[in-house]
Amino acid sequence: MNDIVELLREKIKGAxxxxxxxEITVRELRRLVRKxxxxxxxxxxxxxxxxxxxxxxxxxxxxxxxxxxxICGLAAxxxxxxxxxxxxADTRYLACFPQTRSEIVVPIYAGDKVIGEIDIDSDTPDAxxxxxxxxxxxxxxxxGDSA
Numbered sequence: 001m002n003d004i005v006e007l008l009r010e011k012i013k014g015a016x017x018x019x020x021x022x023e024i025t026v027r028e029l030r031r032l033v034r035k036x037x038x039x040x041x042x043x044x045x046x047x048x049x050x051x052x053x054x055x056x057x058x059x060x061x062x063x064x065x066x067x068x069x070x071i072c073g074l075a076a077x078x079x080x081x082x083x084x085x086x087x088x089a090d091t092r093y094l095a096c097f098p099q100t101r102s103e104i105v106v107p108i109y110a111g112d113k114v115i116g117e118i119d120i121d122s123d124t125p126d127a128x129x130x131x132x133x134x135x136x137x138x139x140x141x142x143x144g145d146s147a
Contacts (some may be wrong), residue, residue, distance in 0.1 A: 042062065079114050
């Protein structure tokens, strides 16, 4: 995990813009962690989350999500990381891809305000560990500090 953290820290620091930092982050997370099948970053605009960057086999139809709607909206509303081990058993889940089995959403803070979030889907049930949560919360802090 330390290698991934160091690589992402350097790449985010070296990004030419915040948009570039987001693009680098989604690409590198998906490349470096095999079980991360779809990686997206949503940025908060008023009462909506707007997809800013993504990497995966296909685009999602959920490019705008209301704060409070679905797992992403819940994380934005509460400001807390949300892990769902079985999306098919969670009524809050907004289905993006039929093969998705688990999801983690990590808020990005600038100061004490949620400005966005990292959203990751996995085709593996119960894919996300405490180490994944720690890694993604650290990456979210890097992005928040760069905003």
